Each structure stands twice: as C-alpha cells, then as structure tokens.
Amino acid sequence: MDDKLMRVTVLGSCGTFPTAGRACSGFLVEGSDGDRHARVWVDTGSGTFSNLLRHTTLAALDAIWVSHLHMDHVSDLPAVNYALRFGRDDRRPSRLPVFGPHGWADHLRAFLTLDSVEPTERGRDTLDEAFEVHELHDGQRVDLGPLRLTAMATLHGVETYGVRAAVGDQVVAYSADSGPCPALEALAADARLFICEAAWLDWDENAPPMHLTPQLAGEYAARAGAQRLTLTHLRNLRDPQVAAMRAKAAFGGEVSLAREGDVFELGGPGGTL
Ligand SMILES: [Zn+2]
Numbered sequence: 001m002d003d004k005l006m007r008v009t010v011l012g013s014c015g016t017f018p019t020a021g022r023a024c025s026g027f028l029v030e031g032s033d034g035d036r037h038a039r040v041w042v043d044t045g046s047g048t049f050s051n052l053l054r055h056t057t058l059a060a061l062d063a064i065w066v067s068h069l070h071m072d073h074v075s076d077l078p079a080v081n082y083a084l085r086f087g088r089d090d091r092r093p094s095r096l097p098v099f100g101p102h103g104w105a106d107h108l109r110a111f112l113t114l115d116s117v118e119p120t121e122r123g124r125d126t127l128d129e130a131f132e133v134h135e136l137h138d139g140q141r142v143d144l145g146p147l148r149l150t151a152m153a154t155l156h157g158v159e160t161y162g163v164r165a166a167v168g169d170q171v172v173a174y175s176a177d178s179g180p181c182p183a184l185e186a187l188a189a190d191a192r193l194f195i196c197e198a199a200w201l202d203w204d205e206n207a208p209p210m211h212l213t214p215q216l217a218g219e220y221a222a223r224a225g226a227q228r229l230t231l232t233h234l235r236n237l238r239d240p241q242v243a244a245m246r247a248k249a250a251f252g253g254e255v256s257l258a259r260e261g262d263v264f265e266l267g268g269p270g271g272t273l
Helices: 048-052 077-086 104-113 121-128 183-187 214-224 240-251
Strands: 005-012 026-032 037-042 063-065 096-100 131-135 141-144 147-153 161-167 170-174 193-197 228-232 254-257 263-267
Touching: 005 048, 005 161, 005 170, 026 048, 026 147, 026 161, 026 170, 037 147, 037 161, 048 077, 077 096, 077 104, 077 121, 096 104, 104 121, 104 131, 121 131, 147 183, 161 183, 170 263, 183 214, 193 214, 214 228, 214 240, 228 240, 240 254
Parallel strands: 037 063, 063 096, 096 131, 170 193, 193 228, 228 254
Antiparallel strands: 005 026, 005 263, 026 037, 141 147, 147 161, 161 170
C-alpha cells in the first residue's frame, strides 16, 4: 500500500441474517503511512471469517473490533478462537487483541465452554489462550500502527460502538447498528467514506428506534459532510435499488450498496477513492 492509504474490503453486508453466498456484517479495514501497516477486522458476522481469509490471515491481523454482541455481528468469533487454538496455518506469535463492548469476553467464554456466564478458570484458559481482551467505552481511542480508531456509542438498545478509522486526514466511518442519534453526525464528520446501516426500508413507528432507513442514512451523511455513502445491513429487500435511490435523494452525493468483495481505497497517489 502507498503512503497514507486506507483500504476497506466488505466481508459481509447482509442485515440480521445471511442470504445464499452472502454474509452478515464485517469489514477489513487497513491503513498505511508508507512505513507501517495495520489491519483490523471490524465485526465478525456470520460468514465473514471465510471471506476474510480470501484477503488476509489471522496472523496478519492487528486486532478485531466487535461493535456489539448481536449475533449477526459476532457469531464468527468462536470460530476464530478455534482457528487460533487448533489451526495449523493461523498461529500467531502473540494473542489477537479483540476490542468489544463490556462483558464480551465473559459471554464468549461461556459459549465456548458451555459454562454459565459466571467466569470460570476453564473459560479463562480457553479464551485467553487466543485473545487479548479489551473493553471499549465511548470516545475511546485505539492506535494500531498508523491506524487511529475512535469508538463512538450509538443508539441500538444494547451497548454498541460505531468506529471512526483514520490515517492522517483519510477517514472511514462505520455506523455499526444504530437508530437516529447525534453520535452519527460526529462519527462521520468529513469522512471520505461513510458505511452506514439502513436496516429498515421504511421507518417503523411501532419498533424501538434501533435502526435507520436509507433516507435517514442519507440525511446523516449529508449533515456530516461525508464524501461518499455506502449502505449496509439492508434486510430482506426485494428491490435494494429503491434503498439506494432514497439514500441518494437525501444525501445528494454518491451512494452504493455494500457487497461482499467490494474494495474502497482512499488516499495514495491519486488521492481519490
Ligand atoms: Zn444489532
């Protein structure tokens, strides 16, 4: 990768559950300043581990970032634990740092050992052999080589963190799952690329405000001054182009629908996406 370059690869973009050949939420975010390079896997939704391995290895990752503990964002993490403990090709010289909401490790320990959620020695060994445990809080900054990550709490009913990832002035923002909230505007402020969820085609008055519509995603992208918007987490749509059109009408700029294998590059010699 070139000087001050960021690259985002879509590993999964389905909302809530996968569809044939596609995966739930996950992104590989890479950053380089010419000398240093960092890679973080953001959200480990169902099917994203397999897709990740098309592009990199667990040994080459600097960290995993789990936005929240809903299954469509975290369900491949136990498989990563197995690969690190039992895989021949994925052994790392050190444990893999995992950043997630409060208590993520206890939930995973219980799942891996079939113990209760109360921490046990067996659970500790099982998880801590592979992962280095980090818990996120709102506003937390995590530096991975040249890649600067900032956690921003969003509105989703459970503890959830969007992430603002930057190398120099190149910024990629990811909403994670969120209902309407002021944090989204700060999260995506002047971002070159805003990856925003749009789980609901139409606003649902009867549901808790835990997701966005394409129109709302477009409005937040416009208010934040984002340069480009990519919709993700679309759920069960018969015609996804309707979602793209609604987002574009609200945003006014370029809109795409995230798709597994999509690659976005920021910076570098051309300075464009
Ligand atoms: Zn969720």
